[in-house]
Amino acid sequence: MSQFWSPIVHELKPYVPGEQPKSKDLIKLNTNENPYGPSPKVLEAIRLASSDQLRLYPDPDARELKQAIADYYDVERNQIFVGNGSDEVLAHIFHALFQHEDPILFPDISYSFYPVYCGLYQIDYQQLPLNSAFEIDVNDYLQKNGGIIFPNPNAPTGCLLALDKIEQLLQENTESVVVIDEAYIDFGGETAISLVNKYPHLLVTQTLSKSRSLASLRIGFAVGHPDLIDALIRVKDSFNSYPMDSLAIKAGVEAFADQDYFKRSCKKIMDSRVWLVEELSELGFEILPSAANFIFARHPDYNASELAAGLREKNVIVRHFKHDRIDQFLRITIGTQEENQQLLAILDTLI
Numbered sequence: 001m002s003q004f005w006s007p008i009v010h011e012l013k014p015y016v017p018g019e020q021p022k023s024k025d026l027i028k029l030n031t032n033e034n035p036y037g038p039s040p041k042v043l044e045a046i047r048l049a050s051s052d053q054l055r056l057y058p059d060p061d062a063r064e065l066k067q068a069i070a071d072y073y074d075v076e077r078n079q080i081f082v083g084n085g086s087d088e089v090l091a092h093i094f095h096a097l098f099q100h101e102d103p104i105l106f107p108d109i110s111y112s113f114y115p116v117y118c119g120l121y122q123i124d125y126q127q128l129p130l131n132s133a134f135e136i137d138v139n140d141y142l143q144k145n146g147g148i149i150f151p152n153p154n155a156p157t158g159c160l161l162a163l164d165k166i167e168q169l170l171q172e173n174t175e176s177v178v179v180i181d182e183a184y185i186d187f188g189g190e191t192a193i194s195l196v197n198k199y200p201h202l203l204v205t206q207t208l209s210k211s212r213s214l215a216s217l218r219i220g221f222a223v224g225h226p227d228l229i230d231a232l233i234r235v236k237d238s239f240n241s242y243p244m245d246s247l248a249i250k251a252g253v254e255a256f257a258d259q260d261y262f263k264r265s266c267k268k269i270m271d272s273r274v275w276l277v278e279e280l281s282e283l284g285f286e287i288l289p290s291a292a293n294f295i296f297a298r299h300p301d302y303n304a305s306e307l308a309a310g311l312r313e314k315n316v317i318v319r320h321f322k323h324d325r326i327d328q329f330l331r332i333t334i335g336t337q338e339e340n341q342q343l344l345a346i347l348d349t350l351i
C-alpha cells in the first residue's frame with residue numbers, strides 16, 4: 001500500500017534502537033541504561049501524581065520542571081527547553097536550527113540518530129573523521145557550515161572533549177549554532193552549560209535517561225540563549241503542545257531535587273568503570289578512555305561480532321556496530337557490580 005505514502009517516506013532510513021528483550025534473565029548491557037533504579041523519592045512523586053488529576057492536560061510549558069533545571073544549573077527558566085526524551089529535543093533542534101544552505105557537521109563516528117534527522121528534515125550533512133585516537137579535533141570543524149553537533153562524551157566511543165576545546169570552537173565558529181549533546185556528561189565530564197551565557201550560539205542538550213535512571217519516562221532538555229529556545233518552542237508548539245506528561249514533569253523535578261541519590265549512583269557506576277577497564281585490560285582488551293556509563297573495547301585476537309554472539313549465547317547482550325572503522329569494537333554498558341563480574345567470567349571462557 002506504499003503508493004499512499006508521502007514521497008519522502010520512501011527515502012527515510014529510520015534509527016534502529018538497541019534490542020529491548022522480553023526476558024528478564026538477560027544481563028542487558030546494550031543500551032546504556034542505568035543499572036540502578038531511580039531515586040525512591042522519584043517513585044513516590046509518581047505515586048502521588050497518579051490521581052484523578054490525570055484527566056487534566058499537563059502544563060504545556062512544564063514550568064515546574066524547567067524551573068528545577070534552571071535552579072540546578074543557575075540559569076533562567078527561559079533558557080530551558082524540555083521534551084519527550086532528548087531524542088525529541090534533538091529532532092526539534094535539527095528542524096528549528098539546522099535547516100540552512102550549508103551542510104551541518106558532525107563526526108563520522110557519533111550518535112547514529114543525527115543522519116536520521118537529516119533524512120527526515122532534508123538537511124545536508126558532512127561527517128568529519130575522528131582522529132586516529134578516535135577523538136574529535138575541533139580544528140576540523142572550522143569551515144563554512146549550517147550547524148555543528150556532537151555528543152560529549154562522544155558516543156559510542158566514550159571519549160571526552162575538554163571544555164577549553166569546546167570554547168575554542170565557539171570562539172572560532174560564530175556564524176552557526178553549536179550543539180553539544182551531553183547525554184553522558186554526568187559520568188565524569190564537565191558540562192558546557194557554564195558557557196551558554198557567554199556564547200549565544202551554544203545549545204547544550206541533556207537527558208534524564210542515563211545518569212538519572214529515567215529512560216522509561218522520556219525526559220530530555222536543552223539549555224541555551226532564549227532566542228534559540230524560542231525557535232524550539234515555535235517548532236514544538238507547531239507539533240505537540242504537551243510533549244511532557246504530568247508524571248514525567250513531577251518525576252523530573254524530584255530527580256533534580258534528590259542530589260544525594262544521583263551522586264551516589266553516578267559514583268558507583270564510575271567506580272565500576274575503573275574496575276571493569278582494569279579487568280578487561282588484563283584479558284587483553286584495548287579500551288578507549290571513557291567518561292561515560294559504557295566502555296568501547298576491542299580485542300586484538302578476537303572478532304567483535306563473534307564475541308558479541310558468544311556473550312549473547314550466555315545471556316549477556318552488548319552492542320556491536322557494523323560500521324567500517326569500529327566493527328572490531330564492542331560497546332559495553334556498565335552494569336551492577338554483579339553483572340560486570342558475570343560479564344567478565346563469561347569473557348574469560350571465550351578468550
Ligand SMILES: *Cc1c(COP(=O)(O)O)cnc(C)c1O
Nearest residue numbers: 085086087111151183207209220
Ligand atoms: C541516549 C542518547 C540520547 C537520547 O536520550 P533520550 O533522552 O533517552 O532520548 C541522545 N544522545 C545520545 C548521544 C545518547 O546516547
